[in-house]
Amino acid sequence: MKRIIQRDFNGVDNLQIEVGNINKLTPLSVLVKNKYTPVLPYDWMTEYGLLKDIRPVKLPMVIGYAFGGIVEKVGLLRDKNLIGKKVIGAQPTGAAAEMINSQLPPLIFEVPDNVPLSAAVTLIGGADAALHAIDSVNVTSKDTVLVTGASGGVGTYLIQLLKLAGAQVIALASPGNLDFVKSVGADIVLNYQEELAAQLKATVAPTKIIDTVGSAALLQLITDIYDNLNIFSLSLSSFNPPKAQQTFKFSNGTIGIGGYKKLLKLLAAGEITAYIQHQYEFTDVKKAHLASKNGPAHGRILLKF
Numbered sequence: 001m002k003r004i005i006q007r008d009f010n011g012v013d014n015l016q017i018e019v020g021n022i023n024k025l026t027p028l029s030v031l032v033k034n035k036y037t038p039v040l041p042y043d044w045m046t047e048y049g050l051l052k053d054i055r056p057v058k059l060p061m062v063i064g065y066a067f068g069g070i071v072e073k074v075g076l077l078r079d080k081n082l083i084g085k086k087v088i089g090a091q092p093t094g095a096a097a098e099m100i101n102s103q104l105p106p107l108i109f110e111v112p113d114n115v116p117l118s119a120a121v122t123l124i125g126g127a128d129a130a131l132h133a134i135d136s137v138n139v140t141s142k143d144t145v146l147v148t149g150a151s152g153g154v155g156t157y158l159i160q161l162l163k164l165a166g167a168q169v170i171a172l173a174s175p176g177n178l179d180f181v182k183s184v185g186a187d188i189v190l191n192y193q194e195e196l197a198a199q200l201k202a203t204v205a206p207t208k209i210i211d212t213v214g215s216a217a218l219l220q221l222i223t224d225i226y227d228n229l230n231i232f233s234l235s236l237s238s239f240n241p242p243k244a245q246q247t248f249k250f251s252n253g254t255i256g257i258g259g260y261k262k263l264l265k266l267l268a269a270g271e272i273t274a275y276i277q278h279q280y281e282f283t284d285v286k287k288a289h290l291a292s293k294n295g296p297a298h299g300r301i302l303l304k305f
């Protein structure tokens with residue numbers, strides 16, 4: 001089976017496609033024929049050595065974190081009914097491979113019949129982070145939440161889950177993405193590339209910020225404008241808010257099994273939508289990672305296997 005390997009920290013250009021063996025199945029194994037692996041900023045940041053402090057890795061390694069595919073075989077201790085079923089899962093040892101030997105029972109979820117695998121796989125590293133952020137800051141219908149990175153794989157789910165929670169949403173996007181984030185559900189859309197301070201002052205004040213961009217300069221600009229503000233970031237590990245009534249928290253926590261089941265149910269019920277920017281053949285991994293790195297975003301990019 002083919003898989004995508006990172007051998008150094010010199011960036012996307014040095015990724016290689018190699019033939020490897022599937023590890024021996026154990027009683028806990030679920031063998032999945034992979035169809036989709038989402039492209040996450042976490043992938044290309046690791047390839048350029050940008051996450052050495054927070055994500056130490058041993059090279060060479062298989063890249064990718066999540067997979068969506070069809071179960072081919074199961075180990076003795078796993079449910080035989082899974083065979084032939086659509087599943088999504090996380091494979092921390094690398095998911096960008098034609099076959100996945102998943103041996104972590106909590107990290108695999110059956111996908112409802114009416115949900116395409118391509119849509120379901122965007123939940124991992126996207127909607128899960130969005131739900132975690134919303135739960136962490138206790139969003140209510142009284143909140144107005146400012147979302148940075150609103151057009152991305154996380155941001156598009158943040159907008160939708162915040163609207164389901166009854167909050168008002170202010171979304172920041174680049175000029176070409178303003179109509180897109182509005183169509184996803186944002187109430188107010190602002191162009192972060194032009195006179196952002198003036199645009200913020202002219203609109204309703206947010207009570208909370210959920211940040212997925214990780215720019216201290218952007219947070220500084222926003223916090224200078226308001227007195228009271230709770231900031232939650234998925235991307236910046238530390239930031240000192242300039243005013244006494246402002247708080248800052250970073251987290252990369254998880255949502256647990258119940259959280260994934262909830263998100264799959266919402267997708268199945270049509271209450272949330274998966275926005276897929278583009279699907280690349282896995283052999284075009286370099287193009288896919290450069291598109292993610294260079295933007296603009298439009299939901300999640302997928303690699304097809």
Ligand SMILES: NC(=O)c1ccc[n+]([C@@H]2O[C@H](COP(=O)([O-])OP(=O)(O)OC[C@H]3O[C@@H](n4cnc5c(N)ncnc54)[C@H](OP(=O)(O)O)[C@@H]3O)[C@@H](O)[C@H]2O)c1
Pocket residue numbers: 040041042125126129148149150151152153154155172173174175177192212213214215218233234235251252253292295296297298299300
């Ligand atoms: N902590 C966790 O558990 C966790 C989990 C998942 C993701 N994350 C992090 O969340 C972040 C977003 O992930 P993602 O998958 O949504 O990324 P993505 O799909 O690549 O989206 C990136 C977003 O950032 C915006 N952006 C880029 N440069 C900007 C700038 N200079 N100022 C303002 N906005 C800018 C883009 O807007 P335009 O396209 O409109 O320019 C786009 O909306 C990443 O840092 C990722 O590592 C953290």
